[in-house]
Amino acid sequence: xxxxxxxxxxxxxxxxxxxxxxxxxxxxxxxxxxxxxxxxxxxxxxxxxxxxxxxxxxxxxxxxxxxxxxxxxxxxxxxxxxxxxxxxxxxxxxxxxxxxxxxxxxxxxxxxxxxxxxxxxxxxxxxxxxxxxxxxxxxxxxxxxxxxxxxxxxxxxxxxxxxxxxxxxxxxxxxxxxxxxxxxxxxxxxxxxxxxxxxxxxxxxxxxxxxxxxxxxxxxxxxxxxxxxxxxxxxxxxxxxxxxxxxxxxxxxxxxxxxxxxxxxxxxxxxxxxxxxxxxxxxxxxxxxxxxxxxxxxxxxxxxxxxxxxxxxxxxxxxxxxxxxxxxxxxxxxxxxxxxxxxxxxxxxxxxxxxxxxxxxxxxxxxxxxxxxxxxxxxxxxxxxxxxxxxxxxxxxxxxxxxxxxxxxxxxxxxxxxxxxxxxxxxxxxxxxxxxxxxxxxxxxxxxxxxxxxxxxxxxxxxxxxxxxxxxxxxx
Ligand code: NAD
Numbered sequence: 001x002x003x004x005x006x007x008x009x010x011x012x013x014x015x016x017x018x019x020x021x022x023x024x025x026x027x028x029x030x031x032x033x034x035x036x037x038x039x040x041x042x043x044x045x046x047x048x049x050x051x052x053x054x055x056x057x058x059x060x061x062x063x064x065x066x067x068x069x070x071x072x073x074x075x076x077x078x079x080x081x082x083x084x085x086x087x088x089x090x091x092x093x094x095x096x097x098x099x100x101x102x103x104x105x106x107x108x109x110x111x112x113x114x115x116x117x118x119x120x121x122x123x124x125x126x127x128x129x130x131x132x133x134x135x136x137x138x139x140x141x142x143x144x145x146x147x148x149x150x151x152x153x154x155x156x157x158x159x160x161x162x163x164x165x166x167x168x169x170x171x172x173x174x175x176x177x178x179x180x181x182x183x184x185x186x187x188x189x190x191x192x193x194x195x196x197x198x199x200x201x202x203x204x205x206x207x208x209x210x211x212x213x214x215x216x217x218x219x220x221x222x223x224x225x226x227x228x229x230x231x232x233x234x235x236x237x238x239x240x241x242x243x244x245x246x247x248x249x250x251x252x253x254x255x256x257x258x259x260x261x262x263x264x265x266x267x268x269x270x271x272x273x274x275x276x277x278x279x280x281x282x283x284x285x286x287x288x289x290x291x292x293x294x295x296x297x298x299x300x301x302x303x304x305x306x307x308x309x310x311x312x313x314x315x316x317x318x319x320x321x322x323x324x325x326x327x328x329x330x331x332x333x334x335x336x337x338x339x340x341x342x343x344x345x346x347x348x349x350x351x352x353x354x355x356x357x358x359x360x361x362x363x364x365x366x367x368x369x370x371x372x373x374x375x376x377x378x379x380x381x382x383x384x385x386x387x388x389x390x391x392x393x394x395x396x397x398x399x400x401x402x403x404x405x406x407x408x409x410x411x412x413x414x415x416x417x418x419x420x421x422x423x424x425x426x427x428x429x430x431x432x433x434x435x436x437x438x439x440x441x442x443x444x445x446x447x448x449x450x451x452x453x454x455x456x457x458x459x460x461x462x463x464x465x466x467x468x469x470x471x472x473x474x475x476x
Pocket of ligand 1: 230
């Protein structure tokens with residue numbers, strides 16, 4: 001078993017440890033025990049990181065696609081070699097199962113490899129002009145980014161914040177979540193060991209509001225990339241607006257799942273239960289509101305509850321565990337309150353609805369049915385292991401419920417009717433839609449939301465375009 005590493009920040013390639021700095025205790029969510037102390041950035045640390053990011057951008061914007069691809073390919077190779085260590089560290093600090101953490105490493109490798117290829121495809125355009133004149137559109141890296149990554153995918157979120165900007169020729173100051181710093185540092189270390197100049201990507205930690213205010217107040221930062229809650233996204237968006245920095249916002253969701261009478265019920269249930277309780281439900285694209293057509297409602301509720309009850313909850317490092325703890329004590333409190341409020345409002349509990357064990361942050365896989373629309377859990381993102389199953393009369397009512405909330409990240413539908421599939425694809429307000437599947441992402445596919453779920457994309461060519469700016473050059 002791996003030892004949890006000593007923590008630091010990485011500024012200009014230098015490991016900055018705690019001496020003289022405030023620190024934050026990182027806990028193992030399976031036990032509640034302290035793993036290590038994380039140093040928090042001072043204002044001087046952040047100023048230094050900004051100066052370095054400015055020089056890193058001057059350097060990296062001139063790099064060739066070959067250089068950028070070599071770094072991303074090399075980092076992917078190192079990640080493959082270090083997969084087991086990185087996955088175990090992620091489990092220790094975040095709680096998910098080892099199997100899930102290994103998949104997260106694999107997805108990050110895929111993303112770096114995709115962007116290693118994509119960096120060669122930053123094309124421009126030549127416009128038609130009279131002889132003797134020439135007009136071109138060229139794409140340039142947007143500039144240094146401030147990138148804030150949350151704790152739910154401790155490997156994948158930092159990987160996303162680094163991969164596309166590096167492929168585009170930007171520099172990045174990454175502030176990953178203070179709950180899960182070691183995974184982020186391991187991802188960055190792969191890039192540095194693969195030859196990324198140290199000024200191009202750095203990692204700081206701190207009091208989130210202090211760090212974001214400091215970085216976004218600097219004219220060095222030209223873009224903000226944030227993944228997290230809608231409330232924090234709004235706050236950061238306002239800070240970025242003052243400096244007219246570009247933004248990519250990957251915010252909350254409340255995944256509607258429309259299940260019609262003609263669905264393949266067993267396949268739907270197997271897929272949806274696995275997807276619901278993946279990462280203990282702490283996934284922005286988690287299926288949350290199960291909007292089920294009248295005729296299969298009872299069978300769906302029974303099948304869902306039976307499968308949820310059978311899930312083995314435990315320490316993510318134990319081979320038998322299928323669901324780990326929640327990431328921190330805040331989440332247990334939040335989920336428990338939402339469930340209790342729903343029950344008081346008249347929802348029916350099929351299974352779960354309670355904390356598990358007397359140490360760590362475990363919560364039972366929970367299924368609620370007949371949940372009143374007014375209950376808070378039907379409106380606020382639960383971000384935990386809670387499924388909400390309600391009955392609807394027909395397609396029109398189901399689509400209306402699917403679009404009821406101001407969120408629009410992922411939506412899902414289960415139906416074998418191809419004409420209906422097309423209507424749903426046209427009418428559901430979401431950035432990503434899975435029809436008869438829960439696989440809604442991939443290195444080559446744009447990942448992002450609409451409405452309060454944010455704007456812009458990560459992954460795919462769209463994620464690279466979001467790190468580029470167009471310049472029109474006209475020659476007479
Ligand atoms: P939170 O809203 O306090 O924080 C969410 C994330 O934003 C955390 O990673 C946090 O470190 C970061 N953050 C908070 N304030 C910040 C600031 N001023 N500047 C920069 N970063 C800041 O909530 P939390 O308790 O950590 O997480 C719970 C909620 O966050 C969930 O209910 C969910 O809606 C949302 N969340 C979403 C995602 C996602 O993938 N979209 C991931 C994690 C959390």
